[in-house]
Amino acid sequence: MHLTSTLTTLSLALLSLASTTTAKIPQSAYRMPQRERTADPTNPALTWHVSHFALGCSPGGCVYSFNILGHASQNTPGFNTTCNGTSTQDDYAPCKDAGILAQIEPATYPNWTVSVEHQWREGMFEEFYAFGEKNVSVASNSTGTFTIPVGSVYGVA
Numbered sequence: 474m475h476l477t478s479t480l481t482t483l484s485l486a487l488l489s490l491a492s493t494t495t496a497k498i499p500q501s502a503y504r505m506p507q508r509e510r511t512a513d514p515t516n517p518a519l520t521w522h523v524s525h526f527a528l529g530c531s532p533g534g535c536v537y538s539f540n541i542l543g544h545a546s547q548n549t550p551g552f553n554t555t556c557n558g559t560s561t562q563d564d565y566a567p568c569k570d571a572g573i574l575a576q577i578e579p580a581t582y583p584n585w586t587v588s589v590e591h592q593w594r595e596g597m598f599e600e601f602y603a604f605g606e607k608n609v610s611v612a613s614n615s616t617g618t619f620t621i622p623v624g625s626v627y628g629v630a
């Protein structure tokens with residue numbers, strides 16, 4: 474039902490994560506069961522809301538900026554922050570709220586893949602990482618508003 478209680482009541486397997494994500498997450502991380510997601514697809518913490526997405530490109534690369542809002546749920550803190558960075562950064566870059574990190578990479582033109590990570594701590598010893606990505610169009614008629622589904626959540630205890 475909730476991330477923490479799911480975490481503590483299930484026995485958790487270590488997974489090799491290298492093939493499933495480009496993000497740098499600790500080797501000791503385990504993938505959280507997606508059970509609560511299927512059990513409650515309306516969980517507001519599992520959809521992030523992007524607005525004012527903008528990409529400005531020059532021959533040297535592109536610069537992105539956007540606002541992103543994540544609603545809190547019982548075991549997930551909410552956030553509302555602004556992200557900016559470039560298409561040439563080779564890793565996630567922190568947003569204004571450093572618990573949120575973002576990266577953009579070109580997909581099939583005119584689309585870009587927007588990847589976002591949310592990391593937070595509970596107590597002294599538990600860290601959580603949630604990831605989501607979305608392919609978005611940067612065609613001139615795009616509204617700059619879209620949602621990103623949270624695709625995976627990892628914990629480190």
Ligand SMILES: *[C@@H]1O[C@H](CO)[C@@H](O)[C@H](O)[C@H]1NC(C)=O
Pocket residue numbers: 540542553554
């Ligand atoms: C999120 O931040 C934006 C920009 O600062 C602000 O306009 C908006 O009202 C905030 N939304 C919520 C739900 O706090």
Ligand SMILES: *[C@@H]1O[C@H](CO)[C@@H](O)[C@H](O)[C@H]1NC(C)=O
Pocket residue numbers: 536557558559
């Ligand atoms: C992001 O925004 C900050 C503050 O406006 C600015 O100092 C920084 O240079 C920007 N970074 C990029 C990569 O555009």
Ligand SMILES: *[C@@H]1O[C@H](CO)[C@@H](O)[C@H](O)[C@H]1NC(C)=O
Pocket residue numbers: 579580581586606607608
């Ligand atoms: C985005 O598009 C790329 C190919 O352009 C594809 O490999 C990737 O799986 C897509 N990601 C999502 C979240 O749809």
Ligand SMILES: *[C@@H]1O[C@H](CO)[C@@H](O)[C@H](O)[C@H]1NC(C)=O
Pocket residue numbers: 581582583584608609610
């Ligand atoms: C670009 O993204 C839009 C919106 O996500 C999608 O409808 C469209 O099929 C994508 N186009 C390509 C070429 O991937």
Ligand SMILES: *[C@@H]1O[C@H](CO)[C@@H](O)[C@H](O)[C@H]1NC(C)=O
Pocket residue numbers: 612613614615
């Ligand atoms: C946006 O523009 C593209 C390219 O001109 C077009 O294919 C697409 O149908 C437009 N989408 C909307 C919602 O108007």
